[in-house]
Amino acid sequence: MTKTLVMGNYTETDLAALRAEFDPVFLAGPDDLAGLREDARASITAMAYKGHAPFGADQMDMLPNLGLLANYGVGYDSIDTAAASARGVKVTNTPNVLNDDVADLAVGLLLCQGREMMQASAWARSGNWAKHGEYQLNRKVSGSTVGILGLGRIGREIADRLAAFKMDIHYYSRSEKETPGWTYHDDPIALAGAADFLIVALVGGKETEKFVSEDVIAAMGPRGVLINISRGTTVDEAALLDALEAGRIAGAGLDVFLNEPDIDPRFYALDNVVIQPHQGSGTVETRAAMGQLQRDNITAFHAGNALLTAVN
């Protein structure tokens, strides 16, 4: 009898590996749990989860023998870890293997914004370059001041890259960290005021909801550019849209939004926003590594070995 449940939308490669390793039951999402027979649900001891739909007490109670909830992704804000812990369910995630990719995309968003690469591309491709000459001058990225909100593993990777652009690195985190002389702020508003580019690298979840508040956005000022590669929830999105529409900040580079993929249509009308479809970790190499780490946690669980990346 199968003991593993696989939930979510996986690549062919991941599906084949999951099938070969666990002979699992597949479900598209939490809503499909109710369609599983009770004995099938009772047989499940481990579960691979991928997605952003909430997975909480109600879902866990339908899997009475669940011992492991192995999340695909570093962010596990969809999962109610308190409810999991209360039921003796261990939760794992896939940290570190995606840090490089997410940091790369953050730098890409910053360069696209500073150097207006999307607009310059459109200028050339539309024939405006040939007809009207040079694209307008934009702003220097190297040597400017960056503020990093959250100097965890991903924030640190971003900072290490931007240091090579001779940027003056400022950061906020709950406590000051060991850095090569970067400037610590204990207040996100002060950080926003100091930075040309403000990069959000916070964890998601309730604690950081709207951490980038209307006041933080106001402190960025008309030259400020917001980059978010964390979670849409970390930003007061209505305040951000207001500021972008009014030109109270210069622009934004966003990989994450509220209500993905049905994002607020106000974003589409803005040409001072670079929009990415939540693809921070979206490379073949990294997604394969994430899938492997998710499966390694499940294998370890079934074998009674220590989990590789438990979060509770």
Place this chain on the structure above:
Amino acid sequence: MTKTLVMGNYTETDLAALRAEFDPVFLAGPDDLAGLREDARASITAMAYKGHAPFGADQMDMLPNLGLLANYGVGYDSIDTAAASARGVKVTNTPNVLNDDVADLAVGLLLCQGREMMQASAWARSGNWAKHGEYQLNRKVSGSTVGILGLGRIGREIADRLAAFKMDIHYYSRSEKETPGWTYHDDPIALAGAADFLIVALVGGKETEKFVSEDVIAAMGPRGVLINISRGTTVDEAALLDALEAGRIAGAGLDVFLNEPDIDPRFYALDNVVIQPHQGSGTVETRAAMGQLQRDNITAFHAGNALLTAVN
């Protein structure tokens, strides 16, 4: 009587500074020299040049007392320096002040290509994200192998940035350089074969014409991506277009082309090319610094002082 000629298309800020400092004669380009009276031409001892139209013996002979030709830009391949030297004309350029910007754009092009940022943006903005889900997986940039053709000042700035992306750095130059363990190739074909991303950072001019030859392009292979921020002349553009159209290489990120801004329309039909309208140094900050350095050379010349950045 004015002694300075200003040729080319300058920003308002530069024009104001040129006017204030030199009370110059203005001409749009070399073709307008013939319209100047002979005594006006004879009075010119220094000249500010900006543009990509050839400036050679014929043009210099119309300015018999020219002593300085101060180019705006680090590349002075439009200027026949041999003809200048033969006439005792010193040529200056504006090196170093633009290295950061050009290196930034090279990294931006590399990230846009690797992470398919332009296509992913279009995917989101067209509504495909909402309708059809995730954008396709692309390729990891960090940790890949980059080949830098020409490890001069700009090539070095690019390499220093990419080292922070944990990339394996290979390079070609006329001779091996002091590096932190980067791999030297004395053959551009071997470099192209080793690299995932091949970045052209050569000087322009006759010596490097089609340096990125059909054979170099063939050696890149189907995963190879070409980035060019140097001059359109350094690449065999017909061979590049053939390879891109046939999928024999993965893509290109190009800031420079032959016949700018009337570039080959075959480029517009390709979605595996990121096109930028020759904006490598196109920031407000850097263009101001370039203008300042050009004027500082002219001021030094008129004062009989040593030139700051002579190239001959």
